[in-house]
Structures are given as structure tokens and as C-alpha cells.
Amino acid sequence: MLSNRQILTVAQMQAAEQALIDEGESVSSLMEKAGTGAADWVWRMAAGRPVTVLCGPGNNGGDGYVIARVLTERGLKVSVVAPLEPKTDAARKARAAWGGEPVEHATGSVFVDCLFGSGLTRGLDEGLEHLLLRLARAHDLHIAVDLPSGIDADSGEVLNDVLPIYDLTIALGAWKFAHWMMPAMEMMGARRLVDIGVGEDGETARLARRPHLSPPEMDAHKYSRGLLGVIGGVMPGASLLAARAAMHGGAGYVKLFTTHPVPQAPAELVVEHESLSSLLADDRLAAILIGPGLGRDADAHAKLAWTLGCDLPTVCDADALHLLEPVMVEGRTAPLIVTPHAGELEALGNNFGSVGLDRIDQLTELAEAIEGVVVAKGPDTMIDAPGDPVLIMPPATSWLSAAGTGDVLAGLIGSRLAVGSDSPSGHAVEACWLHAEAARLAGPAFTAGDLIDYIPAAYGNFL
Ligand SMILES: NC(=O)C1=CN([C@@H]2O[C@H](COP(=O)(O)OP(=O)(O)OC[C@H]3O[C@@H](n4cnc5c(N)ncnc54)[C@H](OP(=O)(O)O)[C@@H]3O)[C@@H](O)[C@H]2O)[C@@H](O)CC1
Ligand SMILES: Nc1ncnc2c1ncn2[C@@H]1O[C@H](COP(=O)(O)OP(=O)(O)O)[C@@H](O)[C@H]1O
Ligand SMILES: [K+]
Numbered sequence: 001m002l003s004n005r006q007i008l009t010v011a012q013m014q015a016a017e018q019a020l021i022d023e024g025e026s027v028s029s030l031m032e033k034a035g036t037g038a039a040d041w042v043w044r045m046a047a048g049r050p051v052t053v054l055c056g057p058g059n060n061g062g063d064g065y066v067i068a069r070v071l072t073e074r075g076l077k078v079s080v081v082a083p084l085e086p087k088t089d090a091a092r093k094a095r096a097a098w099g100g101e102p103v104e105h106a107t108g109s110v111f112v113d114c115l116f117g118s119g120l121t122r123g124l125d126e127g128l129e130h131l132l133l134r135l136a137r138a139h140d141l142h143i144a145v146d147l148p149s150g151i152d153a154d155s156g157e158v159l160n161d162v163l164p165i166y167d168l169t170i171a172l173g174a175w176k177f178a179h180w181m182m183p184a185m186e187m188m189g190a191r192r193l194v195d196i197g198v199g200e201d202g203e204t205a206r207l208a209r210r211p212h213l214s215p216p217e218m219d220a221h222k223y224s225r226g227l228l229g230v231i232g233g234v235m236p237g238a239s240l241l242a243a244r245a246a247m248h249g250g251a252g253y254v255k256l257f258t259t260h261p262v263p264q265a266p267a268e269l270v271v272e273h274e275s276l277s278s279l280l281a282d283d284r285l286a287a288i289l290i291g292p293g294l295g296r297d298a299d300a301h302a303k304l305a306w307t308l309g310c311d312l313p314t315v316c317d318a319d320a321l322h323l324l325e326p327v328m329v330e331g332r333t334a335p336l337i338v339t340p341h342a343g344e345l346e347a348l349g350n351n352f353g354s355v356g357l358d359r360i361d362q363l364t365e366l367a368e369a370i371e372g373v374v375v376a377k378g379p380d381t382m383i384d385a386p387g388d389p390v391l392i393m394p395p396a397t398s399w400l401s402a403a404g405t406g407d408v409l410a411g412l413i414g415s416r417l418a419v420g421s422d423s424p425s426g427h428a429v430e431a432c433w434l435h436a437e438a439a440r441l442a443g444p445a446f447t448a449g450d451l452i453d454y455i456p457a458a459y460g461n462f463l
Contacts, residue, residue, distance in 0.1 A: 004193055007175040007205040007392060010118045010153050016174065016198045027090040030196050031059060034172040035066020035094070037194030038145050041170050042067060042112055043074060045141055049109035050077040054135055055095075055102070056115040056149070057084040062091030063145050063172070064114025069098040079106035083131055111139035113164070117146035118176060123159035124150050136164035144169040147178055148187055155358050156181030156380070163187060173198040177360065180207065180392045181380045205360075205390040208383065211430045213250070213462040214421070225252025226286040226418030229279055230411070231307060232258035233300050238293030238318065241404050241448050242411035243269055246289065248455035249415025249434065255279070258293075276303055280310045287313040289414030291320030291339075292407040308332065313417050313424070315339065317410035322347050329370050335424035336372030337417065339410055345376055360390060373425045375413065377406060381432055385425040393429075396436035404448025409435045412455070434458050 008016065020030060042051060051071055055064035061082070068078045082102035086092045115124075115132060124132065132149060136142055142164050147153055150160040153176040169188035171179055173196040178184040216225050228251045232239030236258055243256040247268065255270045256262065257279045265271050272279055280288070290307050294300045301323050308314060308328045313335045316324055321344040329336060340348055345362060349355045354365035359376065367374045367384040376382045381393040412434050416427035437458035438451050446454075 003174070003200040003206075005206040005209065006198075006200060007177055007180060007207065009177065012201075012204055013118055013174060013176065013198075016201070020197050025197065027059065027088070028093055031062045031066055031090050031094055033196040034194060035063045036070055037196065038063060038170045038172065039067045039070035041168065041192055041194075042110065042143055043071060043076070045143060045168060046071070046076060046110045048076070050079070051110045051112060052079045052081060052106040052108045052135060052139060053112040054115050054132065055080055055082045055086075057087040057091070058116065058119045059088055059091055060114050060117030060119065060146055061086055062088060062094040063117070064112065065091065065094035065098040067112060067114065067145070068100065069094070072098070072100070077108070079103050079108065081106060081131070081135060083128065105134070105138070107138040109139060110141045110143065111135055113142070113144045113149050113166070115149035117172070118153045120147075120149065120152070120159075129160050129162070133162065133164060142166045142168075142189070144188065146170070146172045147176060148184070151178050151184040151187075153178045155360075156184035158183050158187070165189070168192065170194055172196060175207070177205070180394075181359070182378065185380060185395065203389060205392065208391040208393050208429045208432065211426075211433055211462055213430065213459060215463060216252070220252065222252035223284050225250065226415070226420060227251065227253040227255065227282070227284050228414045228418040229282075229285050229288045230254060230256045230292075230414065231276065231288060231290040231303060232256055232260065232262075232293045233303065233319070234260065234295035234297075235293035236260045236262045238404065238407045240265060240293075241407040241452070242289055242292040242317075242414070245408040245411030245452050245455060246415040246418075248452065248459065249412040249431065250459070251286070251415040251418040254415070276306060280307065280312070285312055286420055287315070287414055287418040289315045289317065289410055291315075291317035292410055294319040296322055304328065313420070315410055315414045315417060317406065318344070324348065325351055326369070329372070332371070335417065336370055337375065337413055337424055337428055338366075338370060338372060339375040339377060339406070339413060341377045341406060364390065373428050375428050375432065377409065383425055383428050383432070385423070388425060391425070391429060393432050393436065397439045399442070399444055399446060400435075400439045402446065402448060405435075405439075405451060408448050408451050430462075433462065437461055
């Protein structure tokens, strides 16, 4: 059965195709499924208007010939541009079955890019880049089959400086990483998946599943729902944002520890100014969040080391990620979640020996090194825990690119960890969904403070 969440590398995709071939499929029969499935989407988009298909030399081009044949049979006017002759048997057969004559150039309504798919090994040369752009400019609607040509399927890297922007990308068989990773995902438009028979493999990366949250138990009380301690520092605003978000994330009780005055703290938030060690000695604490507003001085370092030494379920964000060292996590057994944005991921990489790697490898190596969950934030937020498949969040609104929204997310993760009803990575996923949903409900141009106001409504959408 088609898994609409599975994300495969090119090597995994090839292995999956080989498995189907071993079961009796041929490359041509797979191409027929891929091409007809893609043709259905192109047919809907074209709505009777002329279509131009650009076919490359490999099996992506082969899919293009199947699309051209199917749409011609359905009565559409179809032109094929084929700058390179087909090189694979299946593509040659598909071209013969189409039976038409390619043209040098075409104008029309719908442009279908079947130049290269997952077999792309390098950027497009100047001639192909110009052809692709010229054809794209000559059409109103742009559809990429499997992948836009010119991007690396495994990393999402865009290999040419200028490439078309697509209205629709039709993934074949399974998602590739580029469908959900920046910068490639930005040029894909809507994404649709066509089934060619690739089955479910529990080991591979996947899109994070929308969670189902529960209301408190009938006999719940504030401690049974979870007590979260938020440890602040020199910038009380950031830790206050995190604590306020946490109060709406499911935990029954949130305490903010800070030596600095917090005049804007709401009445419901308990602000503690006593010693950190006495706060951490409270055996009712279910989880700790440390980092937002902490600072990076010696005092902050000492607070972080002490906190991690208490071996409580802990979320480290922001400044804590610059101070975190391998010695601080040694011997810990309680769950640890770190929430770096791109810059903090680099900083952690320097301290934990995962530098010079691509994003996915950096993520997985770091999760191993800290023996905890890594939430690599950004437009393509990814979550990994040692031994688990990498999870990628569906894109959230770009209005989240506002100062302090990371503090809100950290508060939500801490809150879910304090609730403690799922695995630590499950809680990270819940929090990312709550965050994204609150942002969706908040609409345009919100601030981090506004975002917090939408968390209860977002929560309601997951009950
Ligand atoms: N396998 C299956 O069962 C199925 C696969 N399917 C489809 O096949 C696609 C993968 O097919 P594929 O592996 O043939 O790769 P594809 O992307 O068409 O191009 C490779 C060719 O391009 C060449 N080339 C590469 N980069 C280049 C560049 N920059 N500039 C110039 N040339 C370049 C490269 O040769 P090279 O020069 O690198 O030796 C090679 O000749 C996949 O995305 C899906 O659409 C479906 O039909 C379902 C069944
Ligand atoms: N362009 C974007 N699209 C979607 N989400 C984004 C985008 N930019 C940032 N975000 C999200 O907003 C939050 C920003 O966090 P962070 O970078 O730590 O900001 P801050 O430190 O100001 O709080 C993260 O959850 C991140 O995933
Ligand atoms: K393509």
C-alpha cells in the first residue's frame, strides 16, 4: 500500500524499484504506472489546453513519453521537446509507443518537465538550462515530474543559479528528501504523490504524523498533568515567552526560575527567585526547559551544568545550545531534547564533532552524540532520535520567521515533555504541530506574543 509519509533517498528508491522488479514488474511497467499517474494530474491542470513535455535521456524522460502518449490519446494537443536521445531501454520503448516527432521549441499553456529526475548527477549545462528556462517562460503553468530538473534529490540543494518555479511537482512512488527540504521545496509548488507500488518500509525517513492529543484525565490535578521548570537568566523576556507558551501546552503547572525581576509575568505564572538547587530538588518536577534568555556567561554555564547534572527530562534551547558540552550530558539517563536553528546546529556540531556534514547527517550524528532528540528548526524542521527514522515536519507558515517564536516552541516542547504521555521525540512532534497550527490560526504578521494566544485554539484542533 502507498505510504504517503515515507521519504526515500535515491539509493533507497532504487532498492525499492529493484524489489518490485524482483517481484515480476519490469521497468517499463513501472514507467507506465508512473507516467499514467502523472498524466492524470497534468490532465486535470491542463483542462483541455495544449501541453508541452520536455523529455530527457533517462527514465524521467521515459515518463515524459508515457505522459505525451496518454494525453494525446485523450485528445489533448501535445508537443514533445527532446534535446537528448533516450538512453535506457524503457525510455526508448516509451518513445516508440508515443510514436510522434519531437519539436525544437513549443509554446502552450502547460509545461511538463521530464528532463531529469532522481538520476541527476550534476547541474544542468548552459544549453539545457537555457532550454528549460525558455520553455518555462513560454508557458503559463509549470509541472515537474518526480523532481524539478537541476536539484539534488537527497539534499534539496539547487544545482543551477536560476531554475523555473513550478506550480505542481508530482513525486513518483515515494517522496524524496528534496520534496520537503530547503531550498528545493520552495520551487515545487503543490506536491502530489503517485503510487507505483512501492511499499512501506518502517526504517526510512518520513513526514511527521499529525498528532492526536488528549484532554486531562478526569482525576487530573496540576502536578499529575506535569510540572515544568523554566530556567531563565539575563534576558527575562525570552524565558517569559517560553513559560507563557508552556502554560498552554498541556502541563498543569509552570514555574519560572530567574534571579531577574519579571514585572510582566502573568498572575498565573509562579516566578521563583530562590536558589536553583532548591527548585531542582522538587521531586514533583516533571521536566526542565533551559536556554531562552539564559545568557552565555559563567553563571549561565554553571546553571546549565547543574541542571543537566540533575538528570531530569530536559529541553535545551537558545543560549544553552552554545554552552552545551559533551561532559554535561555524560552519564545522563533522563530524556534530553535540543532545539537548534541552523546557526545553533553549527555551534553544537563544533562541540559534538559533527561538522562539515550535510544537514541530515549532522542531525543524526548529533542525536547519537547527545543520546537525545534533536529538533533542527527552520522552514524544513527535522526531528531525530537515536535509532529512529528522521521525521520532517510539513512546512509551516513563513510568518513564523519572527523573533521569539523559537522560545514559544521551546516552551511547548517543555510542556509536552512534562505531560510525559509519549516518547520524547513524540512530544517534540506534538509541540511542532501545535506551534505550526497556532501560527496558521494567527494569520499574517503576528508576534511571538500573539502566537501564544492561539495555542489553546490550536490545541483544540488536535483533540
Ligand atoms: N527506475 C525505475 O524503475 C523507474 C524510474 N522512474 C523515473 O525514472 C527517473 C530516474 O531515472 P534515471 O535513473 O534514468 O535518471 P534520470 O533522472 O532520468 O536521468 C538520468 C540520465 O541523465 C544523465 N544525466 C544526469 N544528470 C545530467 C545532467 N546534469 N546533464 C546531462 N545529463 C545528465 C545521466 O547520465 P550521465 O550523463 O550522468 O551518465 C542519465 O543518462 C525517476 O526520477 C522517475 O522519473 C519511473 O519511471 C518509475 C520506474
Ligand atoms: N521561514 C520559515 N518558515 C516556517 N517556519 C519558520 C521559518 N522561519 C522560522 N521558522 C520557525 O520559527 C521558529 C524560529 O525559532 P528561532 O530561530 O529559534 O527564533 P528565535 O530565537 O527568535 O525564537 C522555529 O520554530 C522555526 O522552525
Ligand atoms: K523532472
